[in-house]
Amino acid sequence: MPEKRTVLVTGGCGFIGTNLVRLLVGSGGYHVVNLDALTYAANPLSLVDLADHPRYEFVKGNITDRHLVPALFEKYQPAGVFHLAAETHVDRSIVSADDFVQTNVIGTYSMLEAARTYWSGLSGERRNKFLFLHISTDEVFGSLGEDGYFSEETPYAPNSPYSASKAASDHFVRAYHHTYGLPTIITNCSNNYGPYQFPEKMIPLMILNALSGKPLPVYGDGSNVRDWIYVKDHCKAIQRVFENSKAGEAYVVGAGNERRNIDLVRQICDFLDEIAPPAEIHPLRERGLKSYAELIQFVEDRPGHDHRYAIDSAKITRQLGWQAEVGFEAGLRLTIEWYLSNLEWVKQASSGSYGEWIEKNYAWRALKEKK
Numbered sequence: 434m435p436e437k438r439t440v441l442v443t444g445g446c447g448f449i450g451t452n453l454v455r456l457l458v459g460s461g462g463y464h465v466v467n468l469d470a471l472t473y474a475a476n477p478l479s480l481v482d483l484a485d486h487p488r489y490e491f492v493k494g495n496i497t498d499r500h501l502v503p504a505l506f507e508k509y510q511p512a513g514v515f516h517l518a519a520e521t522h523v524d525r526s527i528v529s530a531d532d533f534v535q536t537n538v539i540g541t542y543s544m545l546e547a548a549r550t551y552w553s554g555l556s557g558e559r560r561n562k563f564l565f566l567h568i569s570t571d572e573v574f575g576s577l578g579e580d581g582y583f584s585e586e587t588p589y590a591p592n593s594p595y596s597a598s599k600a601a602s603d604h605f606v607r608a609y610h611h612t613y614g615l616p617t618i619i620t621n622c623s624n625n626y627g628p629y630q631f632p633e634k635m636i637p638l639m640i641l642n643a644l645s646g647k648p649l650p651v652y653g654d655g656s657n658v659r660d661w662i663y664v665k666d667h668c669k670a671i672q673r674v675f676e677n678s679k680a681g682e683a684y685v686v687g688a689g690n691e692r693r694n695i696d697l698v699r700q701i702c703d704f705l706d707e708i709a710p711p712a713e714i715h716p717l718r719e720r721g722l723k724s725y726a727e728l729i730q731f732v733e734d735r736p737g738h739d740h741r742y743a744i745d746s747a748k749i750t751r752q753l754g755w756q757a758e759v760g761f762e763a764g765l766r767l768t769i770e771w772y773l774s775n776l777e778w779v780k781q782a783s784s785g786s787y788g789e790w791i792e793k794n795y796a797w798r799a800l801k802e803k804k
């Protein structure tokens with residue numbers, strides 16, 4: 434168990450943030466200060482049970498706030514930062530990149546500036562041990578063909594406005610280490626899935642659309658490949674890096690679960706047929722639905738859609754002994770069961786601006802052909 438340390442987590446009310454805050458608070462070794470603006474992607478129910486926890490504090494605020502952020506460093510004197518706050522949905526970045534530039538680029542810059550000022554004023558052990566951990570994505574590397582893997586050596590080639598904004602933030606982080614010596618580390622992880630993921634992302638979207646009898650929109654021909662990691666494995670990797678790595682490092686993180694989108698959607702349908710058969714759900718039975726797979730529809734492709742992502746995690750395994758623990762099929766079942774057991778959370782996440790946004794913006798999801 435590490436000594437108890439105060440850490441600043443940004444974006445702790447989002448998907449990965451919620452899982453990470455739970456891991457850190459639960460470990461007993463951290464006092465977590467969570468700075469989150471509570472955008473559409475945050476769900477107030479996600480951490481509601483931690484509200485009065487002695488090792489957890491929530492601050493509602495924006496990472497671009499150049500008064501608030503330095504004041505938080507001053508007040509809490511953190512031993513480190515886990516920087517997760519970001520705009521994260523590729524489809525939204527295609528509709529408009531404004532928020533992505535604001536939060537991912539300018540917000541990261543604001544975090545780095547405040548961290549630099551704070552760290553410059555530290556001395557001794559506190560200065561030597563301070564770390565700014567920047568949580569990034571494998572999408573900064575662009576798209577793979579049928580072969581090969583992303584590693585720490587892969588050149589940056591972001592293709593979407595989202596990945597361009599994350600790449601810009603990674604470059605700022607790297608530059609702050611190189612120029613000012615700020616002790617930073619970057620992790621670039623593959624596609625996460627698991628509890629608390631906002632329903633616009635592929636896996637929860639397919640689960641929840643299926644259960645309510647809505648179409649399952651597969652972009653293009655469904656042959657795009659993603660490399661999936663259970664979110665709790667990613668969070669353990671983040672903790673391992675924070676506790677054991679040294680400044681200036683970068684790690685790619687993945688669990689070696691490549692799946693074509695269409696195969697994954699079919700697998701979700703198979704599991705759902707078993708766990709929540711349509712024949713047992715009144716409106717679906719009325720419609721005569723026999724399998725959720727009947728809801729699959731191929732729709733127009735996402736513009737600029739990256740073909741394949743895949744990670745070679747050899748470095749983090751070799752240097753830090755981290756390995757994913759949750760197999761893909763087990764993780765997918767856990768995820769489906771979590772959504773089935775947390776309908777109040779789903780209701781909260783699906784309310785507000787989400788429905789309107791879909792109606793207004795998903796032009797390319799026009800039906801291509803019926804499966």
Ligand code: NAD
Binds near residue numbers: 474475496516625
């Ligand atoms: P998310 O969209 O679920 O959550 C983002 C959180 O950040 C939300 O709670 C939101 O309120 C907060 N936030 C957004 N803008 C903010 C701002 N300006 N100030 C303060 N808070 C703000 O995101 P996620 O999927 O949990 O991703 C977290 C991080 O991990 C991101 O940096 C993302 O790029 C990275 N990442 C995600 C994945 C994935 O598969 N989800 C994979 C690799 C890396």
Ligand code: DAU
Binds near residue numbers: 569570623624650735
């Ligand atoms: O690789 C890491 C990245 O993974 C993270 O950095 C991003 O924040 C995260 O959103 C995710 O990006 P993707 O674009 O890969 O995830 P998404 O869930 O949006 O889509 C996964 C795949 O499924 C992708 O190939 C597009 C496809 N898709 C997605 C949706 C929402 C569909 O076919 N239909 C859909 O309705």
